[in-house]
Amino acid sequence: MFTLVIGGAASGKSEYAESLLLGAPGPRYYLATMEPMEDAECRARIEKHRRQRAGKGFVTIERGVDLAGLALPARGDVLLEDLGNLAANELYSPAGSGPAGALGAVVEGVRHLRAECRGLVVVSNEIFAGGRDYAPGTETYLRLLADAHRALAALADNVCEVACGLPIYYKGAKP
Numbered sequence: 001m002f003t004l005v006i007g008g009a010a011s012g013k014s015e016y017a018e019s020l021l022l023g024a025p026g027p028r029y030y031l032a033t034m035e036p037m038e039d040a041e042c043r044a045r046i047e048k049h050r051r052q053r054a055g056k057g058f059v060t061i062e063r064g065v066d067l068a069g070l071a072l073p074a075r076g077d078v079l080l081e082d083l084g085n086l087a088a089n090e091l092y093s094p095a096g097s098g099p100a101g102a103l104g105a106v107v108e109g110v111r112h113l114r115a116e117c118r119g120l121v122v123v124s125n126e127i128f129a130g131g132r133d134y135a136p137g138t139e140t141y142l143r144l145l146a147d148a149h150r151a152l153a154a155l156a157d158n159v160c161e162v163a164c165g166l167p168i169y170y171k172g173a174k175p
Contacts, residue, residue, distance in 0.1 A: 001175050002120045003158040006149065009125070010059070012165035017079055017123045020175060022056060024119060027076035027080045029098075030058035031067075031113070033085040034091060040089065049081065064089040067109025078117045080110070083124035083152070087145050102144050109153045114155070124149060126161065159168070 003020060009012030014131070021028050030053055034046060050060075058079065063070055067086070080086070089095075090102040097105035116121050117149070126144065134142065142154030153159045167174065 001120070001158070002114050002156045003021075003160070003172070003175060004122050004124065004149075004152050004156040005160055005162060005163035006088060006124045007008055008124050008127075011126075011162045013123055014049070016057065016162045016165070016167055017121045018053060018058075021079055021119065024077040026057060027074055028056075028058050029072060029076055029078045029117075030060045031070075031078055032062045032082045033064050033080065033089065035085070035089055036062075044097060055137060058096040061063070065093055066105065068105070068112040070109075070113065074120065075116070077119040078113060079083050079119070080120065082124045082126065083122055083148060084145060087148055088141060090106045091141060091144055094121040099140060103147050103151070106144075106148045107155075110152055111155065121153065122156075 005013050005017045032046075032049070034042065036042060036046060064085070075169070086107055086109070090097045090105045091099060096102065110120075110122060123132060124143065124145070127145065153171065158169060158175060159165040160169045162168075
């Protein structure tokens with residue numbers, strides 16, 4: 001089962017995505033895609049997510065690019081947090097695929113991950129409601145994420161948006 005969970009900032013999407021896997025027998029993997037930076041905001045976000053999943057039985061795997069090259073230690077359920085970071089890493093990171101290969105790396109990476117696990121929940125950000133006056137690099141990133149959303153929604157069994165902590169299913173139903 002593959003569920004794509006999209007939501008705005010502080011919408012409750014991460015907590016909802018975690019709840020979808022808490023009843024799974026394990027192993028449960030938390031695939032963290034944020035590449036640690038040296039700024040305080042990044043460190044604070046990473047620590048917030050670590051506190052949120054503490055005691056929930058997730059094994060954390062940190063991987064910012066090349067999901068297609070990831071081999072899980074054992075077949076289980078995966079929470080990928082989050083698609084926006086993965087897309088940015090593939091687009092901008094020196095280890096990423098760059099503008100020409102980022103979409104393929106993201107989509108093929110998720111396909112590979114789906115084949116490696118029992119259940120997959122992918123979390124992504126709804127960032128397209130914030131206006132239209134973006135810098136050229138931001139436009140490239142937004143187009144990449146929009147294309148990734150469309151491609152993964154087509155592959156997913158379930159697609160939902162979380163608003164105010166409430167899931168709204170556009171495809172499928174709550175697993």
